[in-house]
Amino acid sequence: MTAVLSAWAPDGLGEVAPGDDLGALLGDLLTGRTPLADGDIVVVTSKIVSKAEGRIVAATDREDAITAETVRVVASRAHPGGITRIVENRLGLVMAAAGVDASNTAEGTVLLLPVDPDATARALRAALAERFGVRLGVLITDTAGRTWRQGQTDIAIGAAGVRVLDDLRGSTDTHGRRLEVSMAALADEIAAAAELVKGKATGRPVAVVRGMGHAVTDDDGPGARVLVRVGPEDMFREGTVEAYTRGYADGAAGVEARP
Helix, strand or coil: CCCCCEEECCCCCCCCCCCCCHHHHHHHHHCCCCCCCCCCEEEEEHHHHHHHCCCEEEHHHHHHHHHHHEEEEEEEEEECCEEEEEEEECCCCEEEHHHCECCCCCCCEEECCCCCHHHHHHHHHHHHHHHHCCCCEEEEEEEEEECCEEEEEEEEEEEECECCCEECCCCECCCCCECCCCEECHHHHHHHHHHHHHCCCCCCCEEEEECCHHHECCCCCCCHHHHCCCHHHCCCCCCHHHHHHHHHHHHHCCCCCCC
16 A cells, blocks of 8 residues: 655735634635545644734834743844844744744734634634535644754644644554654644645745545644643753853752752
8 A cells, every 4th residue: 555645735825914714715715726635634834823813013022022922031042143042932832032933924023923823723624624524634833943953844833633643652663662752743744744835935825735634633632732842851941051050050059950
């Protein structure tokens, strides 16, 4: 049996404005093209969600916007162009500039991330399922860097009807060895695949991925929030400078080193 994965991103959405009904816009975009089928996953760039939600602020407020969206500073570095801040934002995501973005938005403005991408994914899934009468999944995506790796890729920040993790722990590999830690980030893999056809500056913020029907669920599921590594599982809560500063302060105060 041959495994086949396909993805396509239609042209013609146009500019999204605050207050737009995104479910209706996506429905119109996908109507009359390659028909949606059971098991398809619709992948939506978060920027158009942010625009529809009115998450637009003046560019002069970018640094203030980053600060307002920041829950915790992970690392900050000065460079010739200013300061880059890697922070945890209100969605629990660790990103440069809290995900505040100046690309693909009007001159003099920046975009904040959506308020609740999982809720948006659920609403879009319901609207598209009702319109097309198919069983599908929806992902909301954004671009992020990765620890230890150069470059950026798209990740899922919102999900509905998609099994976001494929937990293989306890199963065996092709040689019969038990898998102890393998857990595939399916939603992020699908998001990255969709970005190959959406692109960054093509005017195609929506893609359909076909061939991942085994990852589409009957219910909405827990969303993309479960992909975020938190608490004791987060081994990289601070950058080097921040960890050194805290360690120095703890040592001066007689605080015992953390395990």
